[in-house]
Amino acid sequence: YRDNINIAIDGPAGAGKSTVARMVAGRLQYIYVDTGAMYRAVTWFMLNQGISAEDSEKVLQHAQNMVIELKPHENGQMVWLNGEDVTPYIRSQQVSAEVSKYARIEGLRTQLVHLQQQMALEKGVVMDGRDIGTTVLPDAEVKIFMTASVKERALRRFNELSDEGITLEQLEKDIAERDRLDQEREVSPLRCAEDAIILDTTHMDINQVVEAILSYCKT
Numbered sequence: 001y002r003d004n005i006n007i008a009i010d011g012p013a014g015a016g017k018s019t020v021a022r023m024v025a026g027r028l029q030y031i032y033v034d035t036g037a038m039y040r041a042v043t044w045f046m047l048n049q050g051i052s053a054e055d056s057e058k059v060l061q062h063a064q065n066m067v068i069e070l071k072p073h074e075n076g077q078m079v080w081l082n083g084e085d086v087t088p089y090i091r092s093q094q095v096s097a098e099v100s101k102y103a104r105i106e107g108l109r110t111q112l113v114h115l116q117q118q119m120a121l122e123k124g125v126v127m128d129g130r131d132i133g134t135t136v137l138p139d140a141e142v143k144i145f146m147t148a149s150v151k152e153r154a155l156r157r158f159n160e161l162s163d164e165g166i167t168l169e170q171l172e173k174d175i176a177e178r179d180r181l182d183q184e185r186e187v188s189p190l191r192c193a194e195d196a197i198i199l200d201t202t203h204m205d206i207n208q209v210v211e212a213i214l215s216y217c218k219t
């Protein structure tokens, strides 16, 4: 495999980005950066403080002083916000439902993109999100745009939930709505970079996807 390259993985919710990115990073002994976790941590904080996404000025005021840290962990990654481990809170249904509303605030994106770019300066990074290949790491050596049908993505999410009491139909609606908000926002929307490799994983299992990506990282 090529030494010290950056790998950008983008795509819609439930496509398998984080699972696969983490495994690819493990195989290459690279650092994995889950940018969605950063947007989720900010969203959790704002909801907790009662700060609405409509009030972007207030969001930015609070975001300015925020300290976000990503720490590697055996099952993925831990997110710390202002010295507190917020990992257990950021995948809740409420955060999932609200995150895209905060993620369209321009100043917040500027701040998080900057932080993400700092994390990738040394190279040897696998980063997943929505705008990695287009905005965060436009020079990444390997860019993957990972998709799957919305039905399959909803099913994948459904299978990992235990008892949050949400139906498959509702999950499919929520995911489709989040895709829409992410694709239609003005600032760095979810879209495939011109030089990205498109990987439709609807009929692929996790290992096949990992091997496919690794095959693009060969010298």
Ligand code: CDP
Binding pocket: 012, 013, 014, 015, 018, 035, 036, 037, 039, 040, 099, 100, 101, 103, 128, 129, 130, 131, 132, 178, 182
């Ligand atoms: O894991 P899942 O695909 O559900 O989402 P995520 O990667 O944790 O991202 C959650 C949300 O954060 C997305 O729906 C986007 O609104 C936002 N996000 C973003 O705008 N840009 C990124 N680079 C990553 C996430």
Ligand code: CDP
Binding pocket: 011, 012, 013, 014, 015, 016, 017, 018, 019, 020, 156, 157, 160, 201, 204, 205, 206, 209
């Ligand atoms: O990060 P993203 O939202 O794109 O997806 P994820 O959280 O990595 O994957 C969602 C779920 O789909 C996980 O439970 C994976 O194990 C599963 N998955 C799968 O069943 N088949 C794939 N080819 C990829 C992921």
